Amino acid sequence: MGLFDKGVQKTKQSFFQKLSRAIVGKSKVDDDVLDAIEEALVSSDMGVDTTLKIIDSLESRVKSDKYMSLDELAAMLRDEIGELLNVGGEVSSAEPFDLTKKPLVVMVVGVNGVGKTTTIGKLAARYKAQGKKVILGAADTFRAAAVDQLQIWADRAGVDIVRQNQGSDPASVAYDTVSSAVAKNADVVLIDTAGRLHNRVDLMNELTKIRNVMRKVIPGAPHEVLLVLDASTGQNAYQQAKEFSKATDITSLAITKLDGTAKGGVVIGIVDQLKVPVKFIGIGEGIDDLKPFDKKEFVTSLFSIGDLKG
Numbered sequence: 001m002g003l004f005d006k007g008v009q010k011t012k013q014s015f016f017q018k019l020s021r022a023i024v025g026k027s028k029v030d031d032d033v034l035d036a037i038e039e040a041l042v043s044s045d046m047g048v049d050t051t052l053k054i055i056d057s058l059e060s061r062v063k064s065d066k067y068m069s070l071d072e073l074a075a076m077l078r079d080e081i082g083e084l085l086n087v088g089g090e091v092s093s094a095e096p097f098d099l100t101k102k103p104l105v106v107m108v109v110g111v112n113g114v115g116k117t118t119t120i121g122k123l124a125a126r127y128k129a130q131g132k133k134v135i136l137g138a139a140d141t142f143r144a145a146a147v148d149q150l151q152i153w154a155d156r157a158g159v160d161i162v163r164q165n166q167g168s169d170p171a172s173v174a175y176d177t178v179s180s181a182v183a184k185n186a187d188v189v190l191i192d193t194a195g196r197l198h199n200r201v202d203l204m205n206e207l208t209k210i211r212n213v214m215r216k217v218i219p220g221a222p223h224e225v226l227l228v229l230d231a232s233t234g235q236n237a238y239q240q241a242k243e244f245s246k247a248t249d250i251t252s253l254a255i256t257k258l259d260g261t262a263k264g265g266v267v268i269g270i271v272d273q274l275k276v277p278v279k280f281i282g283i284g285e286g287i288d289d290l291k292p293f294d295k296k297e298f299v300t301s302l303f304s305i306g307d308l309k310g
Helices: 003-023 031-043 048-063 070-084 116-129 144-157 170-183 200-217 235-247 265-274 295-302
Strands: 104-109 134-138 160-162 188-192 224-230 252-256 278-282 290-292
Touching: 031 048, 048 070, 048 265, 070 265, 070 295, 104 116, 104 170, 104 200, 116 134, 116 144, 116 188, 116 224, 116 252, 116 278, 116 290, 134 144, 134 170, 144 160, 160 170, 170 188, 170 200, 200 235, 224 235, 235 265, 252 265, 265 278
Parallel strands: 104 188, 104 224, 134 160, 134 188, 224 252, 252 278
Antiparallel strands: 278 290
């Protein structure tokens, strides 16, 4: 079983069970089939707006040929969803971030509990394995546990970490981290930030302040603002994405826990609504289980035709 097959297996099973019940014995795509596709997409947590966009497009395509085969229907769904995931230009699935920037500065955001610190640890391990010099910045200073957890990941990955006492100014930690990265000629800087402040204005001010101090050291930093979302929370992940995109300019997404949920459609809905590309997906607990996102492989795994005939 391929990487993406594992990642979308539960979503796929749920989707195709609903679909196969609706199309068994049918020889044409009628309103019942379209309704079943709509229900299956919504229940995979793709979101109503994105689902309706796909259904409208399918409706106009099947008007001319109601007697299309299920193979053709699956191919159409693949096309439509592939198109929705096509944002942010062509991203290399081998290396989603631009490592020609030295140091590449990535500010990582997301609510507590979605796997943010774990994602940073796995990214650190990934770049260390490529021979890159990596520095982590523990700018989530509100929770002692966050700093300690990042320290554990830094030790596991064998990379440097810049940290201060709990309650210290997060922007100060970020400043020290990028200054240290320049002094040590580092390749990659990963900055952890607070998962949630009291309100969006607090969050916005905090993230803006962190960005501003980093730019004093490295103009243009951060080069990436990576939002980490937990796929298993479904529409909650979409709400979080909307809130964070209001608080700061999100440039890329990392989706965790994709293998443990039937809500994989949320990936498509978030990309469609925010127009921000997914660059990494988490499909397990291991240090190597964060992989670059390959949209073609994802869509092919989700809509492999053999299962539609089931």
